[in-house]
Amino acid sequence: MKDGGRLAAAIEVLTDVETRHRPVQVALRDWGAAHRFAGSGDRTVIGNLVFDALRNKASLSARMRDGRPRALALATYCLTWAKGIEALADTLEQDHHAPEALSEEERDRLSNEDLADLKPHELADVPEWLWPRFQAAFGDNSIEEGRALATRAPVDLRANPLKSDREKVLKRLAHTGAMPTGLSPWGVRIEAKPGLGRMPHVQAEEGYRKGWFELQDxxxxxxxxxxxxxxxxxxxxxxxxxxxxxxxxxxxxxxxxxxxxxxxxxxxxxxxxxxxxxxxxxxxxxxxxxxxxxxxxxxxxxxxxxxxxxxxxxxxxxxxxxxxxxxxxxxxxxxxxxxxxxxxxxxxxxxxxxxxxxxxxxxxxxxxxxxxxxxxxxxxxxxxxxxxxxxxxxxxxxxxxxxxxxxxxxxxxxxxxxxxxxxxxxxxxx
CATH class of the missing domain: 3.40.50.150 (Vaccinia Virus protein VP39)
Incomplete structure (x- = not known):
């Protein structure tokens, strides 16, 4: 699949989540089952688009003045993934499986980098009704904390001292880019990949099967x-x-x-x-x-x-x-x-x-x-x-x-x- 088809699929999944109030993992699973032609790489990119659109739903909706699935998916590709308007426009125009081409109104909103009109809870991507509670928890850091909660999470592992140690796990997972965590003396981290990036499937690793480490934030x-x-x-x-x-x-x-x-x-x-x-x-x-x-x-x-x-x-x-x-x-x-x-x-x-x-x-x-x-x-x-x-x-x-x-x-x-x-x-x- 090309990116245009992947955008169309993401819009379809987001629509399913919104209209049928379904958990996103269930919607993605069912879409994959109904579209067997989509390879694992395609499903990864579609999932990334859907999850990033939901992570940044409030800010993207405010910037687009439109919270519908199409607006969220296009803004994710153009803004969150920093592909830019021209790359998005080319993708929509050159792939016959892609959503329809950008309107002038969409171009204008994707081009506007002024965030001054966004409300604090929109900048933070936090539901408006929860914003006072966020301020009670984080004070002046509320927007920063909300933005951090709207990013992709790393894969964190805990080395199991009953069978292994952190150095052994790090050595075995070196090919994944694994690094020691900064706080936990048993922790191993694989940082999140941006955009289309695919995370390694650590449960398929020999060390996981042997009990050397567990998935744990x-x-x-x-x-x-x-x-x-x-x-x-x-x-x-x-x-x-x-x-x-x-x-x-x-x-x-x-x-x-x-x-x-x-x-x-x-x-x-x-x-x-x-x-x-x-x-x-x-x-x-x-x-x-x-x-x-x-x-x-x-x-x-x-x-x-x-x-x-x-x-x-x-x-x-x-x-x-x-x-x-x-x-x-x-x-x-x-x-x-x-x-x-x-x-x-x-x-x-x-x-x-x-x-x-x-x-x-x-x-x-x-x-x-x-x-x-x-x-x-x-x-x-x-x-x-x-x-x-x-x-x-x-x-x-x-x-x-x-x-x-x-x-x-x-x-x-x-x-x-x-x-x-x-x-x-x-x-x-x-």
Whole structure:
């Protein structure tokens, strides 16, 4: 396929996402299934166009004065990918599979580089209703942080010390351009490719199959580290999901002690078993909510880790369609879920034990406000500074920009080059 046909396909997928309210991955998958002639390279470019259009939907819509799929796809190719108007015009005119040629009005809007008329939330590519919350989280850095959340995410890996080390992983992945991450001592990063660029399929690598590394964003690695799981501990990963942080906790424990993996949604737990085997993690007991109870763990855990259900605002780089589907009602539901999880999970912490609360959100209501609520409602717990833990255990890493007076940490793409992630630590009175 030529770029004209790829633009037409991107417009088709964006229309499907908009009119049928479908997740973008599902729409792309179904388009590929219905168009078998499109090769893997074509599908990569079409996916890049669709994802970049959604990442920058607010700013591109404002510049084009048109938020329809055609305007978004053309602006992505011309502006975001910096192809320029003439290259776009030639593509549209020379490929009979391409969308119709540019109108004079479209040419004028694509030529206008003046952004003075754009509102702050448009410049930041943040939904307007969320803008006050972004300002509460980031203050004067709100536009910068929104723009960073509208970029492509790198592929981050965590070297698995149960089977390998970072130097070994870097050597094996040298052909991908892999580099060490700047904050996590176990992290490996493959930077995002611009425009038509295709990312390597790291799960096809021999090192992945052997369990030398796992896919895990650097922020998630750091959250697991700050929880400070130690060899010999009794640890509960209360919202384990697919097991990414479970594996990081197991590695920190050096397979010594006992780690329980639990999630109220058993379908989310399904991938964990294959991952545990590949990683060589032998101290993990998976508790299926349909067939087992956690009653025997009440008051017994040295550490309970909560990766709480949230709006996912911190991972917009990876799931850009989700930011335009998010509603105030969904945020209210997540806040209720988080309080329910915090209250339930805290009962498993033994006297003197710790509770770690993390979200992949940047919204204060899901982060600092929930930590406040927990401390007000659970007098047996007191705050532990995640900022001090960072300083003591990650001396080589620059301190995060966003640390609350209590010591809670907020990571972000613009400040730390990671997904948006929040971590707060608590200790039960001994």
């Amino acid at each position: 650097e922020a998630s690695q750091l959250a697991a580290h700050l929880a400070q799981a130690q060899p010999g501990m009794q640890v509960l990963d209360y919202c384990a999901g697919g097991g990414g942080k479970t594996l990081a906790l197991a590695a920190a424990m050096q397979n010594k002690g006992q780690l329980y993996a639990y999630d109220a949604d058993r379908l989310r737990l399904a991938p964990i078993h294959e991952r545990l085997q590949r990683a060589g993690a032998r101290n993990i007991q998976v508790r299926d909510p349909a067939s087992s109870s956690l009653d025997d763990l009440i008051g017994q855990m040295d550490l309970v880790f909560i990766d709480a259900p949230c709006t996912g605002t911190g991972v917009w780089r990876r799931r850009p369609d989700s930011k335009w589907r998010l509603t105030d009602r969904a945020l209210e539901d997540r806040i209720k879920d988080q309080r329910h999880v915090l209250k339930n999970a805290s009962q498993y912490v033994k006297p003197g034990g710790r509770l770690a609360y993390a979200t992949c959100s940047v919204l204060p209501e899901e982060n600092q406000d929930q930590a406040d609520w927990f401390l007000q409602n659970e007098p047996d717990f007191q705050s532990v500074s995640a900022g001090d833990t960072w300083k003591d255990t990650l001396p080589q890493a620059a301190a995060p920009s966003y640390i609350s007076e209590r010591g809670d940490i907020l990571l972000s793409p613009a400040s730390t080059g990671t997904d948006g992630f929040f971590i707060a630590l608590f200790q039960r009175a001994g």
